[in-house]
Amino acid sequence: MQWEIVIGLEVHTQLSTNTKIFSGASTAFGAEPNTQADAVSIALPGVLPVLNKGAVERAIKFGLATGAHISKRSVFARKNYFYPDLPKGYQISQFDLPVVGQGALTIQVEPLVGNAQPYEKTVRITRAHLEEDAGKSVHGNSQGVTGIDLNRAGTPLLEIVSEPDMSSAAEAVAYAKTLHSLVRWIGICDGNMQEGSFRCDVNVSVRKPGEPLGTRREIKNLNSFKFMHQAIDYEVQWQIDTIENGGKIQQATVLFNPETGETRSMRSKEDAHDYRYFPDPDLLPLEISTEWIDQVRQTIPELPQAKINRYVNELGLSTYDASILTASVETAVFFETVLTAVPTDPKVGANWIIGEVNAQLNRDGLEMSQCPISAHQLGGMLKRISDGTISNSGAKEVFRTLWSEGGDADAIIAAKGLKQVSDVAAIESLVADIISANAEKVAEYRSGKDKLFGFFVGLAMKASKGKANPAQLNDILKKKLDG
């Protein structure tokens, strides 16, 4: 029996402001507990929130980048519940009037099953709203008591809510990755998932095609794409098994345990809070002028989707290659810098980045931002491939040296004698020597044994110590043998 999977995401992105959303306390990660908790973060009696304009600007930026409606007037609301890490007893969030309305994000999905081809999909974004983060409960210290660290309390978050438009773990992960790339791209979030700067809640339900939506369960707080994939796969199978065994899905919040690979119910709908939302009387409605929106628009760099279109249409790259090159702002910047060295040959740059560079980064467990070779260094090497100074195999050696020792391509080529022989006379004399020394084989070739051509190439390459320009060598050899 065929099942249809329905997935929607709620992503909490921590906005990259230096100070908190409603106070001047620092948001830097990793400080000693409660050293970044000012009077507002602690919620002392009498303190009041003052909105950080930088957080609003980042929300506007996100809205513009996803083609969303920016609300001219939005309202902060209080979400009331008791928890020790929530110092005011309410979280300031946005409820019925969020700052960012409907938008959309185009994603490239790379299915993992079978030989399915990558495809493009547009996921609708329902809304994005500003809110403050809570603090942290620190369990099990030496005295066996729970401590409260309010450093994170009041850190600005943009909660981005998608429509339930995704129908596989691969799509959900592609959406999350694209979103992750976008928020870093436009500089509103550092994207550090380990530090909790980008946290995903995934709503999953299953249904038979054509039937109404099934009951959903929400997988909370996923902070890695790998876990997200595993969690969705597990959850989907669990829901299908449950229904097929005659059970019913109960609405619930679940947690994913990376050690067991399972999801486990944390609380059911019956335990759901009544948050008693109401407009926060300490904050005026947030008014955003057209001028402000226009100012923010000026600060948005060319977006990934626009780059993809440009790479495809103007540079002749494939959509797939273009989407890989725009997977992060660092990669795109790297590619475009390389391109300045070899402007006439975008493909060589694309191939090297997607191939060797990415492979090495993966092998060494590095991000593009930590790449040991700069775009200028790579560009310098590609220039020499392009002008025929080095062969591809020579280039690989240059690349390895650049990676491990650094330096400059030209210096490496000179030091290692990798410059290929492109002198026609030199190659002709070398070819002539081989032909005269191998008369028998030449005769065989000339009588129709075409396969021997490779044998001659090999001899010639060996004679040139690998430095002969392969294309030239082929041409000359063919001419002489056929001569």
Place this chain on the structure above:
Amino acid sequence: MIQSSLTQMGAALRAKKISSVELTQNYLDRISTLNPALNAYITLNPEVSLEQARAADVRLAAGKTDALTGIPIAQKDIFCAKGWRTTCGSKMLHNFVSPYDAHVISQFNSAGAINLGKTNMDEFAMGSSNETSYYGTVKNPWDTARVPGGSSGGTAAAVAARLCAAATGTDTGGSIRQPAALCGISGLKPTYGVVSRYGMIAFASSLDQAGPMARSAEDLALLLNTMAGFDERDSTSLQRDKEDYARDLVKPLNGLRIGLPKEFFAEGLGSDVAQTVETSIGEYKKLGATIVDISLPNTKLSIPVYYVLAPAEASSNLSRFDGVRYGYRAPEYTDLADMYEKSRAQGFGAEVKRRIMIGTYVLSHGYYDAYYLQAQKIRRLIAQDFVEAFKQCDVIMGPTSPSTAFKLGEKGDDPVQMYLSDIYTIAVNLAGLPGMSIPCGFGANNMPVGLQIIGNYFDEARMLNVAHQFQLATDWHTRAPKL
């Protein structure tokens, strides 16, 4: 000296006829003698007050003075003052020593005024008789068997008994005006947003406003000059040019149009109060004012609207008092939920709990629209009534409270009867308008009667002018209780 106006006191200090230390000591001595019977103060800190007085004397000697330099001012215990215990009249904050100054406190500190002590008040400003204070009932200096009004009852009693030169109050539904009326002093609640709420412990954020309480309108003007002004730490603080509230005090009242709302002179108003207020209106006619009959048809709804909105905001504002970070924590508890429940059950008094429960109820899912939203709509209608009224008149007058000070314990068992004592004051808070009360005679049992003056938005200077001219023509404001 303790009977002098603030202007006279300031002049005497600057002329070195008396030092701030002497003046402060005079008040402290008087407090030692009289406060035990009145219970107007919760916390005194004589050493800190005298230290401030010594600093003020240095400043006076240097000639770097402000109108209030060296003058002892009492602060309602709702304002956080650095190093001072700040209880808000509650057991919940019995041990809370504020690490910071409220805006109002820092304004007085920069002016060189002396913080003489923290005055008693209804718990979290919820009450109209000062009987809900954890620190015991304040007695009305005119008759210690009677209430001083509330919630700024300690301040009103202290000013009336000359236990301070002047003092601060806060007014959410009449908490400055009603105790001022019941204790025979002058009090002003400014337009919402004129005085910063930063550091003033919140009861109902959209209604709370701090203001001065003193023996005359002239004194109120000086105090308001110090208290008012934009503060970026309060998002509802209004960005306006600094003004001198004393500038119009001496203007004659020829042509002043006084609106008398028929709703303020209807059933429920004590005949003694009605008669005294009408006599005062007669005085205004002599001063050149004309009377306009007006109607505020929706003000009859102000008590039900207020008792939806104020508790709603309070239920959320008071969530921070959870025993986790500061304030009262139950000595014994079994787990987190138990700690919350016991700490709040033991830390809050009955009236506070009643309002938290009402507020929680009206914000609950399924009731929000019927109560909270409906109340907000009516709030707008009430405000609109005033807009219409001010097209016909310059100020509105009427009784501040339907009766003179009632007996201690008289209304304690009946919250609705208690709520009705604010029937003429609440609409002003709902509309955000400025309102004041000045003494205008004596009613039954020789207890003071207050005349309420309501002005248009930002019309404080005119209201003070209207009050001052009355006080030039009458001597009610100079009458002092015999102690």
